[in-house]
Amino acid sequence: MNDGVHAGAAPAPVGHYPHARRVGDLLFLSGIGPRDPATDAIPAGIEAQTRAVFANVRAVLDASGARWEDLVDVTVYLTDMAGDFKAYNAVWAEFFPDPSIAPCRTTLGITALPTPISIELKCVAVVKE
Known part of the structure; x- marks a missing residue:
């Protein structure tokens, strides 16, 4: 199975690609940012952007038949590692309070993203049927 997913929620x-693609039991999410699905607005501040990007990841997981708990690997891109990492990491800990069952994570500091956002996530999940 090789199914592309477009999540309405x-x-x-921002380009010509699906929100996610399922291959077998794995779900690969394209880079997802914090833009509001209804207005395209970008929340102010890293805490609000982190919460928004998590909500958008959840929407794609839901549309794909996966759950938040099915995430196994997350790559995080931050445009201001020095200024935003601590606050972003605190929000991460709220959503994944038990590190022994949290997804693996890599966080990278980068100079820019395709839109004026501070955070983007690239995720892999396991879809159980």
Whole structure:
């Protein structure tokens, strides 16, 4: 199986690609940012953007038949590692309070993202049927 997913409850992709693609039991999410799905507005501040990007990831997971708990690997891109990492990491700990069952995570500091956002996530989940 090789099914592309377009989630109506998530913001539209900023390019010509699906929100996610399922291959076997794995679900690969395209980079997802914090834009509001209804207005395309970008929340102010890293805490609000982190919460918004988590909500958008959840929307794609839901549309794909996966759950938040099915995430196994997350790559995080921050445009201000020095200024935003601590606050972002605190929000992460709220959503994943038990590190022994949290997804694996890599966080990268980068100079820019395709839109004026501070955070983007690239995720892999396991879809159980």
